[in-house]
Amino acid sequence: MKNIIAATLMTILISFGFYQVNLDSDSDFERWALKHGKHYFGDEKKYRQAIYFQNKQMIEEHNKRSEVTFLMGENQFMAITNEEFVSLYLNPLSPEKQNEQDQIIRKTNPKSPEPIIEQNLKDDVDWRGYAPVKNSGNCGSSWAMAATNVIEAAYAIDKGIKVTLSAQNVMDCANFWGGCDASLADFSDPKNAYGHARTQGILTESEYPYTGRGDDWCKQTGFAPWKIMSYTQNSDDIDYMRGFLQMLTKHPLSVKVDATNWQFYSSGVFSLCSSIYKNANYYALAVGYVWEANQQQNLQQIWRVQASFGISWGEFGTIRLAPGNTCGVINEGIRVDLW
Numbered sequence: 001m002k003n004i005i006a007a008t009l010m011t012i013l014i015s016f017g018f019y020q021v022n023l024d025s026d027s028d029f030e031r032w033a034l035k036h037g038k039h040y041f042g043d044e045k046k047y048r049q050a051i052y053f054q055n056k057q058m059i060e061e062h063n064k065r066s067e068v069t070f071l072m073g074e075n076q077f078m079a080i081t082n083e084e085f086v087s088l089y090l091n092p093l094s095p096e097k098q099n100e101q102d103q104i105i106r107k108t109n110p111k112s113p114e115p116i117i118e119q120n121l122k123d124d125v126d127w128r129g130y131a132p133v134k135n136s137g138n139c140g141s142s143w144a145m146a147a148t149n150v151i152e153a154a155y156a157i158d159k160g161i162k163v164t165l166s167a168q169n170v171m172d173c174a175n176f177w178g179g180c181d182a183s184l185a186d187f188s189d190p191k192n193a194y195g196h197a198r199t200q201g202i203l204t205e206s207e208y209p210y211t212g213r214g215d216d217w218c219k220q221t222g223f224a225p226w227k228i229m230s231y232t233q234n235s236d237d238i239d240y241m242r243g244f245l246q247m248l249t250k251h252p253l254s255v256k257v258d259a260t261n262w263q264f265y266s267s268g269v270f271s272l273c274s275s276i277y278k279n280a281n282y283y284a285l286a287v288g289y290v291w292e293a294n295q296q297q298n299l300q301q302i303w304r305v306q307a308s309f310g311i312s313w314g315e316f317g318t319i320r321l322a323p324g325n326t327c328g329v330i331n332e333g334i335r336v337d338l339w
Helices: 001-016 023-035 042-064 082-089 095-102 140-161 167-173 189-200 240-247
Strands: 070-072 230-233 251-256 265-270 282-293 299-306 318-321 334-337
Touching: 023 042, 023 189, 042 070, 140 167, 140 189, 140 251, 140 282, 140 334, 167 189, 240 251, 240 282, 265 299
Parallel strands: 265 318
Antiparallel strands: 070 265, 230 334, 251 282, 251 334, 282 299, 299 318
């Protein structure tokens, strides 16, 4: 393993000329590691430091470009590669599931169609603040985070009750295949969480704290009070966009998106992603949309989506997505109904 790290480190250093890194740059890495509680030693430290500088250079070059619509910034993911980000934090479909999804004909154009707006739909929708921004830590638990966020928002909107529900409860009790394992995307699905909430209920975060581990046994005994009556996936027979908008005007929705390139998103309107369903690999919370002027001063409808990377990621834990089916945001919108 040490030989692999050393060889990879040498490749990175040569490719990016990091033999020239000065002490100030070293201090940047040390400050970042201290801020985010990262501890590396020996060859591992050199390897992570090299990746940090590689990512830092990429971010700086991106932000210098005049045509970009979003900015990148430093965050907790600075010392990992994009491949590691995808494998650790996202939930890509298995090859079998991808082949299955190839047979599904979506009612939306994968090239990001223009939204169809009806007169009874609100101009702007903003559900931010109705469910807390969560942090999955070193765990691919976005499915559990998004599902509990949807239920929390439903209680806040429909019943005026603020509650923080336990994602760990869902991970341990609604998925017996390991709630942190991003490779088990077929099992790590919000629908499993909704099914558990409907039959067993979910405990609060204080009753069942988050550990960020997916190998814990279920500690819920009996029924919990926080239940749902049902969940509904967007299924408008005429237009997926219209159905998605109609649901989003009433509640936030859990969505499955392509977050491959979200790693260093900081602010602005993002579009560097796929809208094809089989490329979706992350569950998040659609919290509304807003009309904004683009660089040509034309009004466009921008989606707001809440991730589970913590409040310091993106725009206070959220990302703005370009109009249409950007990142596949409308492909799998799900809402819940309470009793």
